[in-house]
Amino acid sequence: MKKFSFVIPTYNSKVMLKYSLEALNNQLGYTSSDYEVILVDDGSVDDTWDYIKGTNRNYDLQYIYLEREPCSSRARARNFGWKSAQGEIVVFVDADIIVKPTHLSELDRLYTYEKDIVVQGTRLMLPKGAVIDFDNLFQIYNFNRKKLTLIDIAYFVYDFLSYNICTVRTPGILFSTCNSAVPRKYLEATNGFDENYIGWGIEDMDLGCRLHALKDVKFVVSSRLECLHQFHKHSANLSEELKRNRTIFENKYPNAAGNLPITSEIDIWNVLWIPDDEYLERFAGKQTKKKNKIVLEFRNREKFNQLKEDILQMSDREELDVEVYDYCEDTDLDIWITLLGVRKSTPKYFPVSRRIGKLLPEERSKFLSSLKEAQY
Structure with missing residues (x-):
C-alpha cells in the first residue's frame, strides 16, 4: 500500500497542470512505490489528457474524466479523487500548484511524529509571466519580506496570530486544499467535501470545520510545506460563486468565526483576504485581560x-x-x-x-492591489 496519494482536480488548465505534474517527479528519496497521483478532470474540453500524458516518470498516475454536469464542482472532483486513492495520507494540491522536491519528506516528518493530524501548508504567488525552469525556480521565487506580492495572504494571518494554529478559536476555517494533507480515515469519517458548494471557494473551509470537530484530530501548520502558485486570472463568475458558497457556509456554521460579526461584506472573509488587526484578534478569541x-x-x-x-x-x-x-x-x-x-x-x-511584521501604508496598498489581479 502506498503511503501518499496526491489528489488534483483540474478543468481546462492543461498548461499549468503539466508543470504541476512535472514537479511531482522530483520528490527527493521517493519512488512510485511510495506515492501516486489521482488526477480528476472535471469535464475539460482542451484535450488535457493528450497534453499531459507521459509526464509522470517517477510515479503512478490515475486519470479520471468526469463529464461536465450542472453538479460539477471542485468538491465533487476531489471526492472522486480521494475515494479512488490507495494511500493512507491524501495530499491535496490544485492544478496550478508547483510543489518543492521536499514536499513528501516534510509530510513524512510530520506524520512520523504524529499520525492523527491534518496538515496545512503555505504558498508563494508566482507573478504573471514567470518562467518555469525547475533548475532554479525555487531559488528565484522564495519567501522575501521585500517582495510582498509573492507572499500569500495566509502568511499575514499566521504572522499576526501564530503558526501554532491552536491559538485560533476555529482552525478549520483556515483549512485550504491548495496545499494540505489529510489521513484518508478522516475523510471517510466526514464523508469528504460537501458537494452543495458549486463553483469557486469555501468547500475546503467547510471540510476543515468538520475535520476539527472530530475527536483526536489535530491541525498542524507547516511553514516548511511551501509551494508555488502559478499566476492566472480570476474566473468571470468568481464573485457570484463566492457569494453563493459563503451563504451556504454561514448558514451551516453561524458561529465558525467566533465573535466576529457576519452581517455584511465586512465579515469572516476579511480574516483571509484583508488581514486587519482587530478582526484577527477577535478571530483568535483573545482575552481582554492583559497578560x-x-x-x-x-x-x-x-x-x-x-x-x-x-x-x-x-x-x-x-x-x-x-x-x-x-x-x-x-x-x-x-x-x-x-x-x-x-x-x-x-x-x-x-x-x-x-516573519513579516507591520506593513507600512504604502506596502499595504501595493499588496492589496496585487490581490485584484491573481486568482486565489
Missing part, C-alpha cells in the same frame, strides 16, 4: 530540551502570553508546540525566516 508577554528565542539546538521544559512550565501559567521565535527551523519544535494543544497560555510559535 505579561514572555519571548523565548530558540537559537541553540543543544538547549532544545531545556527550551521545551521552559515552554511547558510557562504555558501552564494563565497570566503569561508566551511567544516562541525559532531561529533554527530544522527541529520538531513546530509540531511539538502545536501538539501541546490549548493551554492556560497557549504558546505562539513563529519561524523567524517567515
Whole structure:
C-alpha cells in the first residue's frame, strides 16, 4: 500500500497542470512505490489528457474524466479523487500548484511524529509571466519580506496570530486544499467535501470545520510545506460563486468565526483576504485581560530540551502570553508546540525566516492591489 496519494482536480488548465505534474517527479528519496497521483478532470474540453500524458516518470498516475454536469464542482472532483486513492495520507494540491522536491519528506516528518493530524501548508504567488525552469525556480521565487506580492495572504494571518494554529478559536476555517494533507480515515469519517458548494471557494473551509470537530484530530501548520502558485486570472463568475458558497457556509456554521460579526461584506472573509488587526484578534478569541508577554528565542539546538521544559512550565501559567521565535527551523519544535494543544497560555510559535511584521501604508496598498489581479 502506498503511503501518499496526491489528489488534483483540474478543468481546462492543461498548461499549468503539466508543470504541476512535472514537479511531482522530483520528490527527493521517493519512488512510485511510495506515492501516486489521482488526477480528476472535471469535464475539460482542451484535450488535457493528450497534453499531459507521459509526464509522470517517477510515479503512478490515475486519470479520471468526469463529464461536465450542472453538479460539477471542485468538491465533487476531489471526492472522486480521494475515494479512488490507495494511500493512507491524501495530499491535496490544485492544478496550478508547483510543489518543492521536499514536499513528501516534510509530510513524512510530520506524520512520523504524529499520525492523527491534518496538515496545512503555505504558498508563494508566482507573478504573471514567470518562467518555469525547475533548475532554479525555487531559488528565484522564495519567501522575501521585500517582495510582498509573492507572499500569500495566509502568511499575514499566521504572522499576526501564530503558526501554532491552536491559538485560533476555529482552525478549520483556515483549512485550504491548495496545499494540505489529510489521513484518508478522516475523510471517510466526514464523508469528504460537501458537494452543495458549486463553483469557486469555501468547500475546503467547510471540510476543515468538520475535520476539527472530530475527536483526536489535530491541525498542524507547516511553514516548511511551501509551494508555488502559478499566476492566472480570476474566473468571470468568481464573485457570484463566492457569494453563493459563503451563504451556504454561514448558514451551516453561524458561529465558525467566533465573535466576529457576519452581517455584511465586512465579515469572516476579511480574516483571509484583508488581514486587519482587530478582526484577527477577535478571530483568535483573545482575552481582554492583559497578560505579561514572555519571548523565548530558540537559537541553540543543544538547549532544545531545556527550551521545551521552559515552554511547558510557562504555558501552564494563565497570566503569561508566551511567544516562541525559532531561529533554527530544522527541529520538531513546530509540531511539538502545536501538539501541546490549548493551554492556560497557549504558546505562539513563529519561524523567524517567515516573519513579516507591520506593513507600512504604502506596502499595504501595493499588496492589496496585487490581490485584484491573481486568482486565489
